[in-house]
Amino acid sequence: xxxxxxxxxxxxxxxxxxxxxxxxxxxxxxxxxxxxxxxxxxxxxxxxxxxxxxxxxxxxxxxxxxxxxxxxxxxxxxxxxxxxxxxxxxxxxxxxxxxxxxxxxxxxxxxxxxxxxxxxxxxxxxxxxxxxxxxxxxxxxxxxxxxxxxxxxxxxxxxxxxxxxxxxxxxxxxxxxxxxxxxxxxxxxxxxxxxxxxxxxxxxxxxxxxxxxxxxxxxxxxxxxxxxxxxxxxxxxxxxxxxxxxxxxxxxxxxxxxxxxxxxxxxxxxxxxxxxxxxxxxxxxxxxxxxxxxxxxxxxxxxxxxxxxxxxxxxxxxxxxxxxx
Amino acid sequence: xxxxxxxxxxxxxxxxxxxxxxxxxxxxxxxxxxxxxxxxxxxxxxxxxxxxxxxxxxxxxxxxxxxxxxxxxxxxxxxxxxxxxxxxxxxxxxxxxxxxxxxxxxxxxxxxxxxxxxxxxxxxxxxxxxxxxxxxxxxxxxxxxxxxxxxxxxxxxxxxxxxxxxxxxxxxxxxxxxxxxxxxxxx
Numbered sequence: 001x002x003x004x005x006x007x008x009x010x011x012x013x014x015x016x017x018x019x020x021x022x023x024x025x026x027x028x029x030x031x032x033x034x035x036x037x038x039x040x041x042x043x044x045x046x047x048x049x050x051x052x053x054x055x056x057x058x059x060x061x062x063x064x065x066x067x068x069x070x071x072x073x074x075x076x077x078x079x080x081x082x083x084x085x086x087x088x089x090x091x092x093x094x095x096x097x098x099x100x101x102x103x104x105x106x107x108x109x110x111x112x113x114x115x116x117x118x119x120x121x122x123x124x125x126x127x128x129x130x131x132x133x134x135x136x137x138x139x140x141x142x143x144x145x146x147x148x149x150x151x152x153x154x155x156x157x158x159x160x161x162x163x164x165x166x167x168x169x170x171x172x173x174x175x176x177x178x179x180x181x182x183x184x185x186x187x188x189x190x191x192x193x194x195x196x197x198x199x200x201x202x203x204x205x206x207x208x209x210x211x212x213x214x215x216x217x218x219x220x221x222x223x224x225x226x227x228x229x230x231x232x233x234x235x236x237x238x239x240x241x242x243x244x245x246x247x248x249x250x251x252x253x254x255x256x257x258x259x260x261x262x263x264x265x266x267x268x269x270x271x272x273x274x275x276x277x278x279x280x281x282x283x284x285x286x287x288x289x290x291x292x293x294x295x296x297x298x299x300x301x302x303x304x305x306x307x308x309x310x311x312x313x314x315x316x317x318x319x320x321x322x323x324x325x
Numbered sequence: 326x327x328x329x330x331x332x333x334x335x336x337x338x339x340x341x342x343x344x345x346x347x348x349x350x351x352x353x354x355x356x357x358x359x360x361x362x363x364x365x366x367x368x369x370x371x372x373x374x375x376x377x378x379x380x381x382x383x384x385x386x387x388x389x390x391x392x393x394x395x396x397x398x399x400x401x402x403x404x405x406x407x408x409x410x411x412x413x414x415x416x417x418x419x420x421x422x423x424x425x426x427x428x429x430x431x432x433x434x435x436x437x438x439x440x441x442x443x444x445x446x447x448x449x450x451x452x453x454x455x456x457x458x459x460x461x462x463x464x465x466x467x468x469x470x471x472x473x474x475x476x477x478x479x480x481x482x483x484x485x486x487x488x489x490x491x492x493x494x495x496x497x498x499x500x501x502x503x504x505x506x507x508x509x510x511x512x
């Protein structure tokens with residue numbers, strides 16, 4: 001067990017390729033759990049998990065909640081509105097108060113980059129980053145990796161292009177780390193105003209035109225264009241964005257081979273992606289959603305069991321408490 | 326501590342004979358194949374269930390439904406031993422309700438694996454009967470669980486280890502007893 005995870009999952013940047021593969025391999029059998037008549041296993045029975053969401057999220061929160069419930073954990077959702085946070089309580093105070101009620105894990109979504117790591121250093125519970133500012137969204141990238149591995153049978157050597165607003169996207173950052181660590185080739189394509197400066201230094205190719213990216217790639221991950229970016233002056237208009245960077249059926253027809261299409265959701269149909277593409281035969285967007293639950297189950301399971309000091313104590317003691325036959 | 330001492334308790338021929346006898350006993354216990362379902366416990370149990378199913382097929386000319394169960398997620402010791410590196414697949418051959426399920430595993434020891442398997446099966450349906458068939462019963466039970474069909478009974482101490490090797494995974498059929506193996510890796 002060389003690849004065990006640390007106490008927290010804050011991002012893919014600090015993980016080794018072996019740790020990422022461990023999570024993906026562990027996610028595999030969890031897919032089957034969601035197909036059972038009773039979609040539940042007792043692996044995390046008695047664990048209490050708090051979903052602490054400082055930003056609106058539907059898909060990610062529900063996906064985590066399903067993952068927790070299918071592992072038999074007890075869950076509490078804390079949303080910012082109506083909580084003590086609005087009364088001025090700090091993040092650490094909120095978490096310490098929760099911890100005083102004996103919780104085991106915190107799943108946190110926060111608008112500030114680094115919030116998950118900050119919290120993880122200050123509380124004993126395991127912390128899972130469900131998106132922090134523009135930093136990382138590790139479970140989203142893990143489900144992207146799992147979906148690509150399902151589709152192609154491998155990640156190594158795959159050519160994956162992220163299209164759109166890379167600058168503000170924590171999904172893009174986590175994807176880039178994960179894909180590069182597992183040996184994929186990564187490119188980005190989008191308006192220069194929405195690409196981080198010097199992104200090439202990460203080992204990423206930059207395409208100016210979507211047509212070029214389509215010629216090159218095996219798969220596109222189409223990022224969501226947040227409509228407020230237009231008001232902030234990053235792009236002239238949504239229509240122009242669609243005309244220049246939209247992933248359309250016409251553009252994809254020119255690809256040398258069918259491209260696998262991913263999107264982290266929620267989609268803006270007719271802005272970054274054409275409906276015919278999103279609903280087309282090569283779209284794996286809903287597979288991503290299905291895999292999201294399995295990947296999150298794997299992460300929670302691995303973190304919950306990853307208490308090496310207990311494992312060592314059990315090994316020293318031998319006898320009862322050792323592994324069963 | 327002295328060096329662990331390894332003795333062969335079943336060689337390939339003895340293992341084959343044991344399986345043939347177990348296949349016959351499974352048929353007797355289930356009164357034929359009509360309601361019979363064989364469920365192997367990951368990993369060696371799955372291979373043994375497959376062998377027994379094939380032996381029954383040769384004798385009876387019927388295909389016996391078989392499945393595989395990984396009980397990792399039903400274990401009661403996640404906290405103390407940590408997660409297993411990789412969990413094997415679980416797949417069951419259709420509806421279990423009203424079937425006679427025979428659980429097949431390589432070694433019966435504390436009984437905790439079987440306890441977990443019973444819990445897991447209950448989440449898939451309500452078999453009419455569940456029986457237990459193991460290649461090696463090494464004693465040392467921590468729960469009130471007994472096998473219906475046993476290939477061989479071996480007396481062991483807590484520090485011993487029983488290694489079941491099967492052709493499909495290990496390249497040969499053999500069962501070894503290792504005396505005085507380091508504790509904590511008991512099999």
